[in-house]
Amino acid sequence: xxxxxxxxxxxxxxxxxxxxxxxxxxxxxxxxxxxxxxxxxxxxxxxxxxxxxxxxxxxxxxxxxxxxxxxxxxxxxxxxxxxxxxxxxxxxxxxxxxxxxxxxxxxxxxxxxxxxxxxxxxxxxxxxxxxxxxxxxxxxxxxxxxxxxxxxxxxxxxxxxxxxxxxxxxxxxxxxxxxxxxxxxxxxxxxxxxxxxxxxxxxxxxxxxxxxxxxxxxxxxxxxxxxxxxxxxxxxxxxxxxxxxxxxxxxxxxxxxxx
Ligand code: NAD
Numbered sequence: 001x002x003x004x005x006x007x008x009x010x011x012x013x014x015x016x017x018x019x020x021x022x023x024x025x026x027x028x029x030x031x032x033x034x035x036x037x038x039x040x041x042x043x044x045x046x047x048x049x050x051x052x053x054x055x056x057x058x059x060x061x062x063x064x065x066x067x068x069x070x071x072x073x074x075x076x077x078x079x080x081x082x083x084x085x086x087x088x089x090x091x092x093x094x095x096x097x098x099x100x101x102x103x104x105x106x107x108x109x110x111x112x113x114x115x116x117x118x119x120x121x122x123x124x125x126x127x128x129x130x131x132x133x134x135x136x137x138x139x140x141x142x143x144x145x146x147x148x149x150x151x152x153x154x155x156x157x158x159x160x161x162x163x164x165x166x167x168x169x170x171x172x173x174x175x176x177x178x179x180x181x182x183x184x185x186x187x188x189x190x191x192x193x194x195x196x197x198x199x200x201x202x203x204x205x206x207x208x209x210x211x212x213x214x215x216x217x218x219x220x221x222x223x224x225x226x227x228x229x230x231x232x233x234x235x236x237x238x239x240x241x242x243x244x245x246x247x248x249x250x251x252x253x254x255x256x257x258x259x
Pocket of ligand 1: 013088139184186
């Protein structure tokens with residue numbers, strides 16, 4: 001299927017590896033010109049080279065911390081009026097809410113709620129003016145089914161979800177859509193770090209923890225970033241113009257509800 005977005009421009013955050021990279025690769029495969037953002041220059045440039053080599057699209061790499069005002073300014077200077085915006089940053093650390101001080105909450109809110117909102121604020125008016133815009137926020141399955149040790153993520157991402165639910169309806173008439181993609185367990189560095197943390201805490205073998213986790217997923221495996229990217233690219237396509245304000249779960253069937 002031709003997604004109808006060749007020649008469009010996209011700003012993709014957190015895109016040197018994992019799910020953000022999966023989204024960048026899928027958009028590039030559709031002929032979208034990219035600006036990709038991550039903190040570590042070398043890893044980001046490596047990703048940019050690989051995308052250029054495999055797709056031939058232009059890729060601008062901006063090494064910055066997207067959760068800071070300065071980082072956002074750098075990213076937006078490189079790509080001030082994207083047709084497509086994919087928001088993403090690292091998830092907050094696990095823990096017990098009794099140990100979290102106000103600053104821990106502010107960091108989580110900054111990264112996983114206020115940064116996407118700031119990026120939307122900076123880019124949505126030009127999308128509305130040109131009558132085309134696609135915004136995809138990478139959130140988490142924790143928005144639908146809270147994860148015990150990830151209270152900072154459950155809380156901050158739910159704030160973003162509530163805000164987006166309202167805004168999506170205000171901009172839908174301008175052919176601008178805003179949707180959230182909710183990853184379950186995907187094979188990325190983030191998942192490896194989470195599993196390693198659990199293994200250490202419970203003093204059991206990492207392979208055993210991995211196997212236990214895999215066993216909770218009806219699909220019987222972890223998701224691949226390329227699968228995540230494919231869903232993102234579809235949400236950014238011309239065909240998804242009537243789909244907005246949605247929370248799309250990609251979790252191999254792990255969420256046990258009917259709706
Ligand atoms: P990852 O660690 O594999 O990749 C994260 C990417 O974001 C990297 O490119 C990293 O450099 C970049 N990044 C992180 N913080 C940044 C910052 N402040 N500024 C700019 N770039 C930054 O992680 P992932 O698995 O791809 O996860 C992406 C998001 O999805 C995270 O918020 C994570 O919590 C969430 N998530 C992941 C899973 C999973 O199973 N992988 C499940 C649920 C939620």
